[in-house]
Amino acid sequence: MEFSRSREGIFVNQRKYVLNETGLLGCKAVDTPIEVNLKLEATEPVNMVDRERYQRLVGRLIYLSHTHPDIAFAVSMRILRYLKGSPGKGLMFKKQGHLQVEVYTDADWAGSIVDRRSTSGYCTFVGGNLVTWRSKKQNVVARSSAEAEFRALAYGICEAIWLKRLLEDLKVTVSSNESLL
Structure with a gap:
């Protein structure tokens, strides 16, 4: 977790946590965590991925969503690129x-x-x-x-x-x- 204290309060963020672990620190950023008005539906699996790597990534993203509420729903969609472009987002605790x-x-x-x-x-x-x-x-x-x-x-x-x-x-x-x- 990254903590930053200022006169306004304490800011908590975990952006670098997942990006470093997945090797995607240099990925292209996006403005929103998910496409606006996206409707999800079941599809057939296309390609198999490295199961262990995927499970570690999902676990890290779930952990990350505790301090990044704007990704809670979209935790597996466009997230890594979104996190790259959102260094100032996280939780701010003000008195x-x-x-x-x-x-x-x-x-x-x-x-x-x-x-x-x-x-x-x-x-x-x-x-x-x-x-x-x-x-x-x-x-x-x-x-x-x-x-x-x-x-x-x-x-x-x-x-x-x-x-x-x-x-x-x-x-x-x-x-x-x-x-x-």
Whole structure:
């Protein structure tokens, strides 16, 4: 991990971790981690790759996605070239003077072209700093966009409850004007 401290806060990044390990430090950079509006579908395997090298790369990318939330979904697509062109991206932890917990949720209704299931996503902030995030394909086909959004909201609320209990266990107090739920 690379850490950088400034007056603004602490910046965490792991860009060089994967690029050095894969020998792609000199690869061509891209602006986004995945093509905009890309719809994934199953295909037949074309060529076999070195299994061990691929497994090590995937493991490193999964580890890397913990401090690089913008690659969590696209962890195996265009990532190495994207990381090459994004040296200033990572997590910035700033002291905001409060511990307010915020949760944001979203869903893409029937977004999968294979089975029409939606993908839910949420991210949580404590004191204005991103601390958790997740996207997950929903288990059932939602009948409406409202149902898909409701399921995403349920995931986000579960995360907020977990954060509240974690903060309580850590004896971190949140003032009365800073509601967790």
